Amino acid sequence: MVAYNFPMAMHFDLFDLRLMANIAEADSMTKGAELSFISLPAASTRIKNLEEGIGAKLLNRTSQGVTLTPPGQAFVHHARMVLGQIEHLRGDLQEYASGIKGHVRVYANTTALGEYLPPVLRKYLLGHPDVNIDLRERLSNDIIRAVTAGQTDIGIVAGLVRTEGLQTIPYRHDRLVLVVPDGHALSQLSEIAFADTLTYDHVGLQESSAIHAFLRQVCDQLHRPIRQRIQVGNFEAACRMIEAGVGIGILPESAARRHAHTAAISIISLSDPWAVREMLICVRALKALPGFARELVDLLVEDARQAEAH
DSSP states (O other), X not given: OOOOOOOSOOOOOHHHHHHHHHHHHHXXXXXXXXXXXXXXXXXXHHHHHHHHHHTSOOEEEETTEEEEOHHHHHHHHHHHHHHHHHHHHHHHHHHHHTTOOEEEEEEEOHHIIIIIHHHHHHHHHHHOTTEEEEEEEOOHHHHHHHHHHTSOSEEEEESSOOOTTSEEEEEEEEEEEEEEETTOXXXXXXXXXXXXXXXXXXXXXXXTSHHHHHHHHHHHHHTOOOOEEEEESSHHHHHHHHHTXXXXXXXXXXXXXXXXXXXXXXXXXXXXXXXXXXXXXEESOGGGSOHHHHHHHHHHHHHHHHHHHO
């Protein structure tokens, strides 16, 4: 067990935060210095002074490069958070100068982003011409971390995620289903386990999508690969590729049923417990949000309520 003696008062330079983040990103002092636009000797001196000021070693230097010590990992984690917040601050202030009065950051999973948010955000932005929205797609666990860390104002998640310390609001029900072309060998089934689909070619969403990452995690747990025949950018393209017989695919039921009206596809329920997921809106504290951000939450809740009523 290594003991670290940290000084009571610590003062950090933003340049040093960025330098450490760059070194960690590149796994190299030399490349980190280049990314920071300083010489290697200057970078080494700054890191040495930083370590002396902190009272702990941040980097392990080897002939293969550098690795982060435990204090170094903690330093880089918080450095990235601070640098991210500064970028948000810079962007927000630039927008205020150009007439924008508010900025809302929203992280959502694939289904919410592709199926439910577009009409709600259109209505909200029409009613709030002086507010901008930063919308990003993320995995539910990553969304929880981002809300907790203050990297985003509103998160929309699905599935079994730990939300301790956050305020949550029930949003919608989300179900993943198997979609196959009409006449496929599986098309007559009413239900199937995801593992039994892995012997077939799949049509998947792009690697940046939350659904793609989620299914990869499921496959890792099963110790089975997914035969990804083709990747597409949205639910409509996936349904068209499935209709054409390129493969089968896992999609949100809402998207599959919407496109089933115009595509020759069949929808089969997944028997896996994770296929049925409750969607939640997550915030750190609703009362702490600016009024215009709370109005977006209210609009999301009302839209979900009306959909449930129908």
